[in-house]
Amino acid sequence: MNKIMDRRKFIHLTSLGAAGFTIKGFIPQTVHGTSSISPIVVATWDAGLAANKAAWSVLGSGGKALDAVEKGVMVTEDEMNCCVGLNGNPDRDGFVTLDASIMDHEFNCGSVAFLERIKHPISVARKVMEKTPHVMLVGQGAQQFALEQGFKLESGELSEDAKKSYQNWLKKSTYQPVINIERKNATTQLEPSKMAPSRLSNGEWNHDTIGMIAMDSMGNLSGSCTTSGAGFKMRGRVGDSPVIGAGLYVDNEVGAVVATGQGEDVIRVAGSSAVVEQMRQGKSPTEACKIIVERILHIKKEKAKEIQVCFIAINKKGEFGAYSLHKGFNYAVHTPQGNTLHEATFLD
Numbered sequence: 076m077n078k079i080m081d082r083r084k085f086i087h088l089t090s091l092g093a094a095g096f097t098i099k100g101f102i103p104q105t106v107h108g109t110s111s112i113s114p115i116v117v118a119t120w121d122a123g124l125a126a127n128k129a130a131w132s133v134l135g136s137g138g139k140a141l142d143a144v145e146k147g148v149m150v151t152e153d154e155m156n157c158c159v160g161l162n163g164n165p166d167r168d169g170f171v172t173l174d175a176s177i178m179d180h181e182f183n184c185g186s187v188a189f190l191e192r193i194k195h196p197i198s199v200a201r202k203v204m205e206k207t208p209h210v211m212l213v214g215q216g217a218q219q220f221a222l223e224q225g226f227k228l229e230s231g232e233l234s235e236d237a238k239k240s241y242q243n244w245l246k247k248s249t250y251q252p253v254i255n256i257e258r259k260n261a262t263t264q265l266e267p268s269k270m271a272p273s274r275l276s277n278g279e280w281n282h283d284t285i286g287m288i289a290m291d292s293m294g295n296l297s298g299s300c301t302t303s304g305a306g307f308k309m310r311g312r313v314g315d316s317p318v319i320g321a322g323l324y325v326d327n328e329v330g331a332v333v334a335t336g337q338g339e340d341v342i343r344v345a346g347s348s349a350v351v352e353q354m355r356q357g358k359s360p361t362e363a364c365k366i367i368v369e370r371i372l373h374i375k376k377e378k379a380k381e382i383q384v385c386f387i388a389i390n391k392k393g394e395f396g397a398y399s400l401h402k403g404f405n406y407a408v409h410t411p412q413g414n415t416l417h418e419a420t421f422l423d
């Protein structure tokens with residue numbers, strides 16, 4: 076691994092179509108001496124731009140962070156091809172299985188894992204949080220609960236793209252989870268350790284999760300995370316996204332964090348919770364994310380080359396930050412000034 080490069084690259088995209096502007100962490104403002112705080116929402120990857128837009132329709136009109144983070148990622152669950160929602164790549168047995176979690180400003184949280192044939196796992200996760208005494212439901216039980224709550228059972232048929240990818244994968248299948256090299260040509264067979272997100276043939280990282288964290292005008296934090304997980308994973312495999320403290324964590328006194336990348340390695344260090352704890356010790360969101368990425372590097376050593384892990388974080392002051400193991404992770408930030416895509420600082 077090379078020395079840490081402390082640079083921040085910035086991609087100038089705004090939903091307003093205006094020239095980009097640099098935001099180095101946004102400090103919430105007191106408006107006219109009231110307690111009104113400027114909201115902020117941050118989401119993983121470039122799909123975060125569209126998700127943020129939907130979240131902003133809630134936050135921008137004074138709505139709750141919890142509603143915003145649900146509504147935001149629902150866009151990605153609907154639209155994303157390959158890796159979030161029912162259009163995602165299947166497991167090695169040909170079934171799409173979904174993981175999602177949500178957490179509010181009062182330590183309420185809910186999640187679903189290994190959920191099949193339900194379009195919006197994030198909304199089922201919210202129902203788990205609000206309607207049950209539990210935090211997590213999985214598999215058939217999660218599906219049964221979703222149906223009881225009025226969710227529709229979808230056909231379970233793979234999308235056209237997913238069918239093609241799966242057919243390609245089957246040709247060489249040795250019945251191991253594989254890295255999803257390219258959507259059009261997802262045939263490369265690698266070891267189980269090399270799962271999502273994966274390197275594309277041009278060396279960039281593929282991505283397959285939407286994570287979102289937000290602060291509303293009351294100063295309350297919430298977060299959400301949803302994914303179809305690693306393509307062609309073992310049947311029953313669950314990643315970090317539905318694991319509270321790993322893929323997502325919110326402590327309203329400190330901050331909110333969400334992870335994307337190789338879930339197994341995020342779970343190993345209780346990633347999102349660990350980042351929150353660093354912020355509690357006074358670290359900035361970026362510093363806090365970096366410390367936990369370094370911890371993963373320390374554990375994985377040479378094998379860190381094969382995986383990607385990324386965190387985004389916001390603190391109670393509305394400052395945001397991100398860090399990834401390798402180049403290529405970007406994230407979207409929506410404030411009252413606009414919706415912008417940023418490239419995260421990375422270790423190597």
Ligand code: SD4
Binds near residue numbers: 283305314
């Ligand atoms: C998982 N963390 O299932 C997810 C995958 C992911 O970008 O985030 N990929 O391990």
